[in-house]
Amino acid sequence: MSQRYLALDVLRGLTVALMIVVNTPGDWGAVYAPFLHAEWHGFTLTDLVFPSFLFVVGNAMAFALGKYEHLGHGAVLAKLCKRSALIFLLGFLLYWFPFFKLDDAGQFAWSPWSLTRIPGVLQRIALCYLAAALILHYGKTRGALAFSAVALLGYWAILSLWGDYSLHGNAPAKLDLLLLGDSHLYHGEGIAFDPEGILGTLPAIVNVIAGYLAGSLLRQTAPAQLRARLVQLAVAGALCVAVALCWNEVFPINKKLWTSSYVMLGIGLDLLLLATLMFIIDVRHMTGWTYFFEVFGKNTLFIYLVSEVLVIIAFTVRTGGGNLYQWLYTQWFTGWAPARVGSLLFAVSFMLLCWLIAYAMDKRKLYIKV
Secondary structure, three states, X not given: OOOOOHHHHHHHHHHHHHHHHHHOOOOOOOOOHHHOOOOOOOXXXXXXXXXXXXXXXXXXXXXXXXXXXXXXXXXXXXXXXXXXXXXXXXXXXXXXXXXXXXXOOOOEEEOOHHHOOOOOHHHHHHHHHHHHHHHHHHHHHHHHHHHHHHHHHHHHHHHHHOOOOOOOOOHHHHHHHHHOOHHHOOOOOOOOOOOOOOOOHHHHHHHHHHHHHHHHHHHOOOHHHHHHHHHHHHHHHHHHHHHHHHHOOOOOOOOOXXXXXXXHHHHHHHHHHHHHHHHHHHHOOOOOOOHHHHHHHHOHHHHHHHHHHHHHHHHHOEEOOEEHHHHXXXXXXXXXXXXXXXXXXXXHXXXXXXXXXXXHHHHOOOOOOO
């Protein structure tokens, strides 16, 4: 039995839509709290977006990895490494884009790659995808579960023994500075600290594995058994959330450090969300609203790339004494609505623009797979 469920596509599209909204407010100084990451320890709606993206990568892997089994270990390794390298390269080029900047004299100057951030969202997706796929290919389910336990407990031990859980004293930042250097890291926290750094990738692999195991379980579930399977997913999700909340007492939930408690919380909420969506869509067949998210779900990585490129272009183009991004927000979304409302409407409007691109691609049956 190899059953395909619509809710998996809807979850993928929902994740992309929310990711675009939280990434593109009109004014970062006027954002509703749920659409901001927790400042350090803690959890918001926005903090669920990235682990959900990894979770749905695992879901998709459950339907694709089995197709590689007949190729042999060498061919599988080559295929996985090639795809991972391409996604990683796209992420790096995205941060380097548009490859030039305006200097103080208003002249174009080349942006050296030596000052370009190396870690990032797509880079972490690439590494987690490759690691999870290799673990599942060679170790199967038992090996993946063993790795997950060791990774989460080991990461806790590393952060406890070689630093603390603060912005300035954590082990992941120290390792990134040592291996990558200050100029290749994110500085949005005021110092060289990258929330998508090297060490934090270790527990993030578990998010992908969890998505794979959930997707694999559903793939082998006959429609007549679906209700019982959804109860199992919901119970597993609730248990993961309970473990996360207990673990939070000694190892705080923290997205930027990608702590083990944060991993468990993300997995638990994703399992509960998936079970809920599947009950609504695949059991009750309430599908009148799903096409909007299906469109996003059919070109997930490509639409995410498009959204990021459009934002970078808007910030690069100069107009009205500032950049195009600020000009559009000021001209169309300020003066007639409260600041946070206008900022959110700008983000939603940009998301709808990306949706129109995805819709046009879907109508032409154009699906770009990385």
